[in-house]
Amino acid sequence: MSPSVRLQEMIRVIRGARTQGEERGVIQRECAAIRAQFRQADNGTRSHNLAKLLYVHMLGYPAHFGQMECVRLIASPRYNEKRVGYLGAMMLLDEKQDASLLITNSIKNDLSHSSQYVQSLALCTLACMGSAEMCRDLAPEIDRLLRASNSYIKKKAALCAVHMVRKVPELGELFTPAARSLLSEKNHGVLHGAVVLITELCERNPDTLEQFRKAVPELVLMMKGLVMSGYSPEHNVAGISDPFLQVRILRLLRILGRNNDTASDAMNDLLAQVATNTDSSKTAGSAVLYETVLTVMDIKSESGLRVLAVNILGRFLLNNDRNIRYISMTSLQKIVQTDHNAVQRHRGTIVDCLKDQDASVKRRALELSLALVSAVNIRSLMKELLLFLSSCPPELRAHTTSGIFNAAERYAPSQRWHIDTILHVLTTAGGDVRDETVPNLIQLITTATELHCYTVHKLYRALITDISVQSLVQVACWCIGEYGDLLLRGECEETEPVQVTEDDVLDALETVLQSHMSSPATRGFALTATMKLSTRITHNVDRIRSIVSIYGSCIDVELQQRAVEYNALFKKYDHMRAAVLERMPVIDKSSPGHTNGESAGGTIKELEPTKLTQEIVFPQEPSNQVCDLLDLLGGSGEPFQPSPSLSSTAPGPASSTAGGDLLDLLGGLDVTPAPPSVTVYEKNGVTLKLQTDTQTDTGMTVTLTATNSTDGDITGLTLQAAVPKSVQLQMKAPSGDVIPAHGLGQVTQTVLLNNPNKVSLKIRVRVCYTSQSSVCQDTVQIDSFPSTAW
């Protein structure tokens, strides 16, 4: 007799309900009936009622009153009731519920039941929702079952043991001997469970890992048997004999062979055999090949095997099946750092995948393309990426823009190309760029002195076409303010000059000022640009004066403050106006090369003590030159202070620097000379310096700089760090891994530390590099930090 008859009736009634309200009514009635039944004495319907309750629970209605009934049913001698009771336990109880402890005893009894099906119910439930306490109690039982029972129970006991080890890792030692003996079983289910168990044990305990390395030959034989065996109807999937077991064995071999030469050697032949003999026309074969490739890449395999693996991935890339292309790109992503050239060969296919319809494939292709950018292929690859940007799905845009900027930053073949690329991105996807793009671009423009004319023409054209993209408008305003005279001159070699009058330019700026699309920061940019033009144009100074005085009563406090100050500049300090508003000097970034990480002498950051934000570069450190100008007001240093980024964190500092608290600003600027840098490691001509920079009272930035004074380049530089337990560590990507010879260049890497408990800070750094084709590795412990530490 199955419990399903009345259950099915109820299901039919519920499904027949036409509205949500009707359904709720039906369910409430049923639940009331079930509750009443639970309270009654036994009449043979308990399992039906629980089954009904479970259905109701699956629909999303509360069913907690069934928990005790589950406990009662599990303890019942009737198999029907036990079965439904255990199902209910798995669905309604989890280790957080108090009632789950009550079933421990029942499970214990059932584990020694005479019927294997009752035992299996108990094992299954234990493996699904056993809490740590239950696992500890019942571990010896499971161990017994692992050794002496039939294969039906052994395989379930093995997976139950896996669950226990995950919950309570110390139990691993208990299960290790039994696991070892299970490897000699013939039954595939038991073997599979044994391999999973051994994998779990080895992952958790390095000693066990050592022990099981001796089992590698046995595993290799097992795998060979599977690959070479003939057709077995029971286990065959699309021509592969038991792919599930094959994949698990490969995964275990991967763990055993990692960082171990002997074990890896033992596996080489097998992996080659699997890689060549497996038929990958169906998913099962591809799954096995995929796992093989992952294994080959992870262990210390010989180079021929690695080449084979990369070729397999290349073949996958050309496959019609989207899934296979997706996973091949995932794997290529993992190896792109180590086998860069091998992956470069497939660049064309990867770039084609950018045009695929599917969003997952596009995402993978994007990440891989960004990883493949190099100085050689930057132009062509950038064209593809920009094309992709114009059609990419919105969730990928931010990632794409930041990737493009990073790539352009590192490999730009010329400044003009760099500026063009950034402008292109801003026009296509300006809404999705990061905040610090604006200051970065401004800094880039100032350094490209010969391109000022070209840049300002381009930006002016962009501005009059469209003023909705804030970042672009901000840069355009700044440029026009700064280089307006070049624009008005009407001649340019690089691009077709545009004939404008001063009125046109001022009209454009005023449109930005008045438009409702402009953000307050943008309007600030526009106002300051207008002001700067007052020294660069000749005829319309009165117009500027009137604009400025109008905004003196603007509602926006920031604008009002600026306008009032500029007004003062016109009136009382008119004699200084020309000096104050003259052309900005070239801004240079203090850290070489890249936007990642913070520059060591970040001065303006002192004004935002609030949080440890990543990657804010304040390239404008007009500390020296602008200091004099700042004597008067917040000064013209302000406009390009990256108000977007500042205003996003704290509007306070931005407006205060706009002239209010002069002394604070100057005080802030005075505080930091470049923090002292300490040499922590010096050997073989390689020097590693450490520089600290305290951001907050618990967070600190440490910059490690490596230089090389030998005759040859140092390659393959990697830095690794460890800190005490309560300290949190985040390492940024290094600027590179090659240090040129003779001290011509350096590699920096930034490390962010957070020390909430203010323990004494120690850091251990391991340096690995290749010098004159010999690999060196050293560990340095740094116990004391330069004075800016706590």
Add this chain to the structure above:
Amino acid sequence: MVSQLNPQHCGNLTLPVPMYRNVVNIFSLNCWPYSHIAASRWFIPKNVFPLSGSLWTNIKNKRCGELMPIRQMHFLLLLSRQGKLRLQKWFTPVTEREKKKVTREMTLMVLARPPHSCNFLLWRDLKIVYKRYASLYFCCGLEDQDNELLTLEVLQRYVELLDKYFGNVCELDIIFNFEKAYFILDEFLVGGELLETSKTAVGIAMEEAETLQETMEEYMSKPTY
């Protein structure tokens, strides 16, 4: 990061500190710490190998999976085309609220996928593998280390088992006989891992278990508890 434990369940136990503290706390033993995942990303630096020595936290390089325990399937959901849940199996302890939330998000994500698209998605640090069979979407949440193609095979195998048991299975079979579907699943997947790789063994086990189901007379003659 301290794993959040319900003190009532701790009792006198001191849970052992797992060896890979920063990493295991992501999937901490007593709660579904999706909220922790965003924070824990911060703690895992690249380029760092674990240095031996008990004083130091073992920091893992998440990308190459060095010494990271391979975990299992987190959940298996069967969703209908209309977004109704037909079967749910959770392999990690999750609160009811979180279950509902995850189910809702899965429904939105998976049902919105166009046909012929890739079967793999990334969601909240898990890989989601889904496959559509007639009117049902089978949806699995996997760990980073798991082999997605193999999971597709696992889903295929489960459907075949259902088909064999019910004979040309359709959604209605699973609706009206959901407890059977669960029983079959329990013979096939346990604790998030595959239990039986043979095609026939599961069917045989189900048949034998059915014989144990008592008739009404036997039922009433057994003593109750």
